[in-house]
Amino acid sequence: MRALxxxxxxxxxxxxxxxxxxxxxxxxxxxxxxxxxxxxxxxxNACFTCHGLKGEGDGVSSPRLAGLDQGYLQKxxxxxxxxxxxDDVMTRVARGLDPDARRIVAAWYAGLPAPPAGxxxxxxPSIWLTxxxxxxxxxxxxxxxxxxxxxxxxQPIIARQPxxxxxxxxxxxxxxxxxxxxxxxxxxxxxxxTEEEARAIAAWLSTRPxxxxxxxxxxxxxxxxxxxxxxxxxxxxxxxxxxxxx
Ligand code: HEC
Ligand code: HEC
Numbered sequence: 001m002r003a004l005x006x007x008x009x010x011x012x013x014x015x016x017x018x019x020x021x022x023x024x025x026x027x028x029x030x031x032x033x034x035x036x037x038x039x040x041x042x043x044x045n046a047c048f049t050c051h052g053l054k055g056e057g058d059g060v061s062s063p064r065l066a067g068l069d070q071g072y073l074q075k076x077x078x079x080x081x082x083x084x085x086x087d088d089v090m091t092r093v094a095r096g097l098d099p100d101a102r103r104i105v106a107a108w109y110a111g112l113p114a115p116p117a118g119x120x121x122x123x124x125p126s127i128w129l130t131x132x133x134x135x136x137x138x139x140x141x142x143x144x145x146x147x148x149x150x151x152x153x154x155q156p157i158i159a160r161q162p163x164x165x166x167x168x169x170x171x172x173x174x175x176x177x178x179x180x181x182x183x184x185x186x187x188x189x190x191x192x193x194t195e196e197e198a199r200a201i202a203a204w205l206s207t208r209p210x211x212x213x214x215x216x217x218x219x220x221x222x223x224x225x226x227x228x229x230x231x232x233x234x235x236x237x238x239x240x241x242x243x244x245x246x
Pocket of ligand 2: 128138140154156157180185186189193201
């Protein structure tokens with residue numbers, strides 16, 4: 001499989017002289033090969049085995065990747081690789097790829113259609129929409145949208161992720177294990193959520209229509225690439241954040 005991949009990357013380079021359409025197609029095909037083969041990390045890291053053949057996720061612990069923002073996906077791959085978002089599985093997977101391969105596979109998943117919409121009319125938990133100033137909880141909807149549809153690269157889509165995955169992320173932010181948002185906003189937002197509130201939010205989000213990121217991903221990807229290029233130490237610095245109204 002590795003030989004096949006290397007041969008393919010060779011083809012991709014050769015295609016640089018060709019028309020833009022062909023280059024795009026070769027780029028996409030390389031992303032698919034990594035997703036199906038695990039790339040240089042080998043078959044044990046093949047993304048589809050956990051994230052599904054269409055990037056739809058496994059409904060439990062592996063999130064959907066299809067149709068998420070390219071810049072967000074790429075940043076997560078860099079953060080797993082650098083250890084800023086440590087995870088037993090994904091840190092190993094991300095380190096098995098070089099930065100180009102991480103970028104290529106992120107772009108491929110971003111280009112896949114979001115899974116079909118579910119049909120639930122459940123109202124959001126009120127804390128999602130309003131937060132609770134008394135406890136310093138900012139409204140999640142302010143950054144993630146009223147339906148969890150996100151608001152551009154920096155504020156990711158979180159609709160239609162498995163409830164167990166979302167709950168795990170909230171708990172990792174609470175405990176400080178996940179701390180890869182540039183301004184420390186997430187740790188502050190979830191710090192005083194009760195377990196019950198976190199569960200209610202995660203369960204509701206899993207029923208939201210799976211939003212698709214807008215196709216202007218190249219702009220957000222370059223923003224995130226420059227963020228990824230900065231040393232981890234500077235990204236971890238907690239600067240006072242005014243944009244969330246705190
Ligand atoms: C053995 C199972 C497994 C394999 C193989 C795997 N993943 Fe994952 N992936 C996971 C799990 C579990 C998580 C959630 C980890 C966490 O909580 O941070 C995850 C999380 C992610 C995320 C974060 C998504 C988000 O919304 O924040 C990205 C991006 C990702 N994986 C991409 C990939 C890519 C690309 C590959 C292949 C090169 C891959 N994964 C291979 C299990 C896997
Ligand atoms: C001030 C903006 C802001 C607010 C308010 C906010 N978030 Fe976030 N959230 C972010 C950012 C930025 C990220 C992405 C960090 C990164 O790059 O990994 C994120 C990521 C997440 C993720 C992980 C997504 C994934 O795919 O792994 C979850 C889950 C989440 N937020 C839930 C919440 C909940 C629940 C609330 C309300 C209690 C909330 N957020 C409030 C900005 C915000």
